[in-house]
Amino acid sequence: MNPISPFRLIFAILFIIGGAVVAAQASEALTKIIIMSAFGVAALAIMALENRTPPQPDINALERQKKRLLYEGRAEAYQDVIDPITDPILLIRNAKVAAANPAAKNFLGHHIIDEDVRVAIRHPAAADRLANPNAEHTGEPILLVGVGSADQRWELRIHALNDGLKLVQLSDQSSRYAAERMRTDFVANASHELRTPLAAIKGFIETLENPDAGADEKTRTRFLQIMYQEADRMQRLVEDLMSLSRIEAEKYQLPSEPVDLAELVSDVKNVFLNGRSKKDHDFQVLLPDNIPMIQGDYAQLSQLLHNLVSNAYKYGHRGKPVSVSVEPNRNSSMLRLSVTDQGDGIAPEHIPRLTERFYRVDKGRSKSIGGTGLGLAIVKHISERHGGRLEINSELGVGTTVSVLLPTIKS
Numbered sequence: 040m041n042p043i044s045p046f047r048l049i050f051a052i053l054f055i056i057g058g059a060v061v062a063a064q065a066s067e068a069l070t071k072i073i074i075m076s077a078f079g080v081a082a083l084a085i086m087a088l089e090n091r092t093p094p095q096p097d098i099n100a101l102e103r104q105k106k107r108l109l110y111e112g113r114a115e116a117y118q119d120v121i122d123p124i125t126d127p128i129l130l131i132r133n134a135k136v137a138a139a140n141p142a143a144k145n146f147l148g149h150h151i152i153d154e155d156v157r158v159a160i161r162h163p164a165a166a167d168r169l170a171n172p173n174a175e176h177t178g179e180p181i182l183l184v185g186v187g188s189a190d191q192r193w194e195l196r197i198h199a200l201n202d203g204l205k206l207v208q209l210s211d212q213s214s215r216y217a218a219e220r221m222r223t224d225f226v227a228n229a230s231h232e233l234r235t236p237l238a239a240i241k242g243f244i245e246t247l248e249n250p251d252a253g254a255d256e257k258t259r260t261r262f263l264q265i266m267y268q269e270a271d272r273m274q275r276l277v278e279d280l281m282s283l284s285r286i287e288a289e290k291y292q293l294p295s296e297p298v299d300l301a302e303l304v305s306d307v308k309n310v311f312l313n314g315r316s317k318k319d320h321d322f323q324v325l326l327p328d329n330i331p332m333i334q335g336d337y338a339q340l341s342q343l344l345h346n347l348v349s350n351a352y353k354y355g356h357r358g359k360p361v362s363v364s365v366e367p368n369r370n371s372s373m374l375r376l377s378v379t380d381q382g383d384g385i386a387p388e389h390i391p392r393l394t395e396r397f398y399r400v401d402k403g404r405s406k407s408i409g410g411t412g413l414g415l416a417i418v419k420h421i422s423e424r425h426g427g428r429l430e431i432n433s434e435l436g437v438g439t440t441v442s443v444l445l446p447t448i449k450s
């Protein structure tokens with residue numbers, strides 16, 4: 040019994056007093072009694088209503104009902120179990136959908152309940168196993184292609200439950216298949232990139248074997264020069280491929296050396312100025328004093344900066360300087376290492392794809408200036424291994440800035 044609230048008690052007493060006042064107005068004794076009794080009953084009703092306990096669910100009865108449903112193999116018994124699961128789940132009986140969780144209804148449509156399962160999941164590979172009551176279910180996945188959007192890949196598993204009820208689980212494997220496709224595409228692309236210079240080298244060897252062409256000194260020198268360039272291209276490609284696989288293999292090992300980016304920038308600057316007969320003003324450096332150290336792999340970070348500077352020279356304008364800057368963020372938790380050129384820039388639609396292996400905006404231009412198409416893929420992997428983030432900002436006709444944000448060592 041709930042206690043009566045004081046507010047309601049005062050209200051009932053006032054009601055009785057009010058009743059007495061009204062009854063006092065009446066002239067006959069019987070009328071007075073009738074009025075008082077009516078107000079008394081009403082006051083009691085007010086208190087009784089307050090005092091009524093809300094109906095409590097009978098937990099034991101619910102448990103018993105659920106056990107009965109489970110025992111009978113009824114689909115409703117599983118509803119509260121399948122509802123929170125994010126993969127689409129269906130329960131089927133006699134080839135009809137008996138229950139479905141919200142994920143399944145969103146994916147296959149809200150009309151699927153009571154529908155034939157072969158209509159709900161239109162797929163020949165699954166139809167027989169779903170509808171055949173005698174089919175054996177080992178939980179082996181069935182691959183579904185063409186269910187959902189064209190590039191989605193689903194795996195369907197069937198489990199037998201009680202009394203002819205079957206549980207059908209769909210799991211989205213699209214990202215796994217996309218990764219697998221990327222791997223096979225990569226092998227095909229790499230082989231193609233290697234085959235082109237190899238074919239050129241073989242062609243020139245065959246020509247030089249011919250006594251007429253081979254004997255001519257000028258032709259020989261020219262052909263050997265091309266062969267040398269092609270062999271060089273193959274070497275760069277093989278080196279980049281090896282780098283990429285090494286960096287990928289170390290992906291989950293956090294680099295541990297403390298690295299001073301000021302020293303790194305100065306080392307890379309020297310390599311460029313010495314190796315490419317550049318002048319000091321071709322390579323501008325903007326470095327604040329006392330920048331914090333970062334935890335890194337010196338050789339990899341040097342390769343990262345080398346690739347960015349090399350792109351800035353290759354795709355920048357001759358005679359316009361390339362600038363490298365290091366900037367801490369507001370609380371010095373990250374350092375922004377940026378390389379800026381004043382080249383033609385990159386159209387926005389290409390930017391998201393630049394870190395894909397072998398993706399180039401202008402394939403012919405990249406190849407003619409010795410690009411492998413792997414530079415930014417390597418940069419992305421090195422930056423990820425360092426817990427960093429890559430940002431590419433570019434404006435057509437103005438230039439490009441590629442930045443890598445790297446976490447500093449916490450002091």
Ligand SMILES: Nc1ncnc2c1ncn2[C@@H]1O[C@H](COP(=O)(O)OP(=O)(O)O)[C@@H](O)[C@H]1O
Nearest residue numbers: 350354399400401405410411412413414415439
């Ligand atoms: N600084 C830049 N300015 C303009 N385009 C760039 C720049 N950096 C990269 N790119 C574009 O991105 C593509 C991929 O770069 P990268 O992976 O380094 O390969 P590549 O070997 O071709 O330089 C390049 O082919 C080029 O089209």
Ligand SMILES: [Mg+2]
Nearest residue numbers: 350410414415
């Ligand atoms: Mg490059």
